[in-house]
Amino acid sequence: MTAGPLVASLGASRSRRRPRRLASHQTASAWLLLAPFVVIFLLFTAIPIVASLGISLTDLQGADLRTPFNVDFTGLKNYVDLFKSAQFVGSIGNTFYFVLVGVPVTMIIGFLLAVVLNNAVRRARPVFRAIFYAPVVANVVSVALIWQYAFNDAGTVNTALKAIGIPGPDWLGDTHLAMPVVIALGVWRNFGTAMLLFLAGLQGVPQDVHEAAAIDGAGWWRRLFSITVPLLMPTILLVSVLLSVFYLQVFDEPYLLTKGGPLNSTESMSLYTYQQFGFGNFGTSSAASFILLLIVALVSVIQFRLLRPRA
Amino acid sequence: MTTETLPSTITSGSAVRAPVRVALYTALGAAALVTVLPFVWVLSGSLRTTADIQSDPGVWLPSSVTFDNFVRLFSISGFTGYLVNSIVVAAIVVVGNIIAASAAGYALAKLDFPGKKLAFGAVMASVMVPFAAVFVPQFVVIVNLHLSDTLLGIALPSLVFPISIFIIRQYASVIPDEVIEAARIDGAGELHIFFRIFLPLAGPAVATVTIMSFLYAWNNLIWPLVVAQSSSTYTLPVGLAATSQAAAHVTDYGLVLAGAVVVMLPVLILFLFLQRYFVQGIAATGIR
Numbered sequence: 001m002t003a004g005p006l007v008a009s010l011g012a013s014r015s016r017r018r019p020r021r022l023a024s025h026q027t028a029s030a031w032l033l034l035a036p037f038v039v040i041f042l043l044f045t046a047i048p049i050v051a052s053l054g055i056s057l058t059d060l061q062g063a064d065l066r067t068p069f070n071v072d073f074t075g076l077k078n079y080v081d082l083f084k085s086a087q088f089v090g091s092i093g094n095t096f097y098f099v100l101v102g103v104p105v106t107m108i109i110g111f112l113l114a115v116v117l118n119n120a121v122r123r124a125r126p127v128f129r130a131i132f133y134a135p136v137v138a139n140v141v142s143v144a145l146i147w148q149y150a151f152n153d154a155g156t157v158n159t160a161l162k163a164i165g166i167p168g169p170d171w172l173g174d175t176h177l178a179m180p181v182v183i184a185l186g187v188w189r190n191f192g193t194a195m196l197l198f199l200a201g202l203q204g205v206p207q208d209v210h211e212a213a214a215i216d217g218a219g220w221w222r223r224l225f226s227i228t229v230p231l232l233m234p235t236i237l238l239v240s241v242l243l244s245v246f247y248l249q250v251f252d253e254p255y256l257l258t259k260g261g262p263l264n265s266t267e268s269m270s271l272y273t274y275q276q277f278g279f280g281n282f283g284t285s286s287a288a289s290f291i292l293l294l295i296v297a298l299v300s301v302i303q304f305r306l307l308r309p310r311a
Numbered sequence: 312m313t314t315e316t317l318p319s320t321i322t323s324g325s326a327v328r329a330p331v332r333v334a335l336y337t338a339l340g341a342a343a344l345v346t347v348l349p350f351v352w353v354l355s356g357s358l359r360t361t362a363d364i365q366s367d368p369g370v371w372l373p374s375s376v377t378f379d380n381f382v383r384l385f386s387i388s389g390f391t392g393y394l395v396n397s398i399v400v401a402a403i404v405v406v407g408n409i410i411a412a413s414a415a416g417y418a419l420a421k422l423d424f425p426g427k428k429l430a431f432g433a434v435m436a437s438v439m440v441p442f443a444a445v446f447v448p449q450f451v452v453i454v455n456l457h458l459s460d461t462l463l464g465i466a467l468p469s470l471v472f473p474i475s476i477f478i479i480r481q482y483a484s485v486i487p488d489e490v491i492e493a494a495r496i497d498g499a500g501e502l503h504i505f506f507r508i509f510l511p512l513a514g515p516a517v518a519t520v521t522i523m524s525f526l527y528a529w530n531n532l533i534w535p536l537v538v539a540q541s542s543s544t545y546t547l548p549v550g551l552a553a554t555s556q557a558a559a560h561v562t563d564y565g566l567v568l569a570g571a572v573v574v575m576l577p578v579l580i581l582f583l584f585l586q587r588y589f590v591q592g593i594a595a596t597g598i599r
Contacts (some may be wrong), residue, residue, distance in 0.1 A: 029501030030424040037412035037434070037471045043435040044468040048448035051472065055448060060460040113342065120335050131343045132587055134350070137582045137589065139530050141548045144569035145555055149564070188346075198592065249441045251533055256552065269444040277447055285447050293444035300439055 032153045045067025049293075056287035062280030078287035087264050088288060090273040094254075098183055098268060106243055107186045107236070115224065116197075118202045129199070133192035140189060144256035147185050148172070175265040178258050182266045185253045190246070194239050201235030202228070237306055246290070246301050269295075352590055356568035358383070364564045380569035389542055390408045390570060393550030397529060399544055400466045404528035407470035408520050413470065413505065416516075417509050421483070422501065438473045442533070450537050460540040468527055475520040482516030485563025515591075522581065522588045529578055 015048030016280055047215075060071045077168050082088045113132055117125050135143070150156045151171040171177045205228055229236070251270035254260055260267035260275070267275075268294045276285035332520055357380055359373040384390045416590055418424075449468055450459070458464030486509065492567065494504045534544045545553065551574050555567045582589055 024499060026422045030422040033414035033422075033501070034430055037409070037415040038430070040411075040468065040471045041433050041437055043452055044449050045440055045445065045470050046433075048445040051448035051451065054446055060416075075352060094468070098419060115340075116335055116339060121330065121339070126586075128339055128343060129590075130583070131346055133580065133586075133589070134579065135346060137526060137578050138350070139551075139571075139574045139578065141348055141430040141532060141551045141555075142353055142575045145551075145567060146352050149352075155531075174575040188349075194487065202452065203378045211336040245441070249443050251443065255532075270533075272535075273447070275445050277450075279535070282447055282451075289444045289447060293441060296444070297439070300581065 040274065044121060052286045052290055054060050054292070055282055056290050058283050058284075060282040062277075062282060078283050079291075080289055081230065082284065082291070087267065088272055089225075090264055091267045092291075093267045094179065094265070094267055095248060095269045098186065098250050099244055101245045102183045102186050102190075102250075103240060105183070106191050106194050107239055109187065110192040110196075110239070111198050111236075113191070113195045114198035115200060115228065118199060124254040125170075129196070132195055135189050138189075139186075140252045141256060143189070144253070146186065147181065147257060151181050172258055173262055178262060182253045185257065186247065186250060189242065189253075193220050194243065197239050197242075198232070198235060201232050205231045241299065241302070241306070245296055248296050248299065265268055279307050313351040323544040350575075350579070353568055354453070356564060357572045359565060361563050364568075365562070369516075380574075383566055384569045384573065388554060388566065388570070389545075390547075390554075390573065391548060392543060393545050393547045394573065396462055396544060396550075397547040399462050400535070401462070401525050401528040403466035405521055406432050406471045407466070407526050408472055408475045408524040409517055411471045411516060412475030412491050412520060412524075413479045413513065416476045416504060417513075419476065420480045420483030421482050421486075421488070421509070427447060434473045438477075441469045446534065446537055448539060451533075453538060459538060462536075462544060464538045465535045465544070465546065466528070468534065469531075471522070472524055472527070475524060478519050478523070479513060482513055486512050515588075519552050519588045519591050520587070522585055524591075525579060 056074060057073060058071045059074050059077075064071050070141040096257070113128075117128055121128060124309045148155075153170045155170075155171075157171065169177055171181050209227055209231075210223060213227055218226065249270050250268045251274065254268050254271050255274070260271050269288065273285050273289045273292065274301040276288060348551045358376045360377055360379065363374065415430075415434070419434070452460050453464045453467070454466075456464070457588070458467065483485065488513070490508065493503055494508050499508070527567050530548065531546075532548045532552070534545075535549045536552075539545050539549055542550070542553065547570075551567070554570055
């Protein structure tokens with residue numbers, strides 16, 4: 001999950017004061033109402049974060065789960081080993097590749113669609129909005145199947161290329177081409193989210209500024225870059241950070257399309273973590289996931305810094 | 312809404328001229344086509360025989376329609392079980408979120424108590440934690456609760472989404488404090504007020520929470536993958552991924568695509584009819 005609501009709540013987190021006598025009556029009820037959340041929070045967020053750090057300093061294996069006394073404290077060994085592992089270091093590179101290409105492409109597509117829908121389409125807008133948002137709710141396992149059929153050696157894409165005389169490559173079997181296909185699936189799944197957030201942001205761009213600029217003779221592109229983009233900067237920033245945090249955790253696309261291959265060229269950090277977990281290397285897996293947690297936290301801190309003045 | 316004033320800004324100064332309009336709609340149409348093509352393909356492929364798909368995989372519309380794939384899917388492949396598992400998990404998650412997340416959202420919005428800031432901080436913190444960073448210890452917790460390879464183990468961590476708490480808490484500000492104060496003066500307890508007064512008034516927010524938590528529970532892949540050890544606890548996405556990767560089915564496109572339809576269709580139908588709740592959910596939170 002990403003940090004979106006944080007931003008929305010920054011300004012609203014102050015509660016209204018109530019008379020003291022009421023407050024004391026409400027305390028027990030309040031914690032009773034909060035109890036389920038507190039239990040789930042402790043079991044599946046608080047304890048796991050602490051445990052994750054703890055496990056990452058041990059050689060815990062899957063087989064040790066019922067016999068915790070076999071586990072040895074190994075200090076930072078897992079972390080040192082990880083940074084010596086070409087596969088893990090490669091997975092960091094692949095994750096950033098996914099983020100640095102995927103985020104801008106997703107945003108540009110989402111932004112252009114939002115601007116066109118907002119400015120030039122009126123009656124058909126809900127229809128287009130629904131179509132472009134549908135991939136967000138679609139199940140990724142189903143969609144990845146189609147991606148595989150389309151991009152396999154004798155798939156639809158290559159059949160189409162052959163028809164115009166170009167020999168198609170083995171997309172998902174090529175170390176240079178697999179990642180772009182993986183990114184394309186990520187973009188296809190998420191541009192609808194970006195579009196929706198930009199559409200919401202565009203509602204806040206005052207129209208009179210636009211009209212004044214138009215009367216002064218500013219063309220459509222000029223107004224787009226001189227008025228819309230600057231006024232939309234908070235939304236652009238928000239979308240970029242939301243997508244970055246989300247894409248840093250990319251798992252579904254490479255897991256379903258390539259299992260991280262060929263030659264680990266599409267292996268993301270989440271996928272590496274999951275695979276180490278699958279091998280029973282819980283210590284290594286936790287150390288890898290803790291590094292991912294630090295990276296995501298760093299991006300979140302940057303998000304706070306950038307967004308706080310406006311909130 | 313500014314919808315009505317928008318066209319005037321276009322017409323003032325530089326109107327969207329007819330050729331531009333045609334070009335824009337052509338581009339939008341092309342983008343829409345690329346977006347829906349995979350859906351069309353899944354649906355049409357599921358209605359063709361496997362031999363038909365293999366002979367010409369690029370065809371978009373089936374030449375003859377057959378429901379054989381669906382019949383085989385539910386009779387031989389274990390999909391009936393996956394479907395039931397998915398429904399059970401989604402039901403637990405949705406009911407949990409409606410009650411527990413609403414209760415937490417109500418307490419954070421309308422009650423005053425010591426530790427409120429701490430509780431709110433916990434909600435914020437759990438939004439920020441990336442799943443990949445905690446699933447190993449989460450699994451250790453599940454094992455220690457003796458819930459590994461159970462449907463409850465799949466559902467339990469999703470029982471109270473922090474996002475759901477945010478949605479309810481945000482909506483609660485719309486409900487006037489006076490309504491709640493009046494009930495208190497009449498001597499109603501906080502639990503009574505929550506169930507009988509707040510929850511019915513929070514209908515739209517509860518609807519959004521229902522949709523969002525259903526969507527997440529239904530589509531989630533990685534956590535069920537971690538918890539489910541045997542095919543008897545597979546949810547639909549896990550079952551579909553396993554089926555499509557199993558040697559016995561890997562070339563049985565028709566069967567696999569029928570599975571894809573079963574996984575995808577309920578959410579797409581819900582989306583079609585309840586679009587505004589999906590949209591509100593994302594507008595409120597910025598996430599899916």
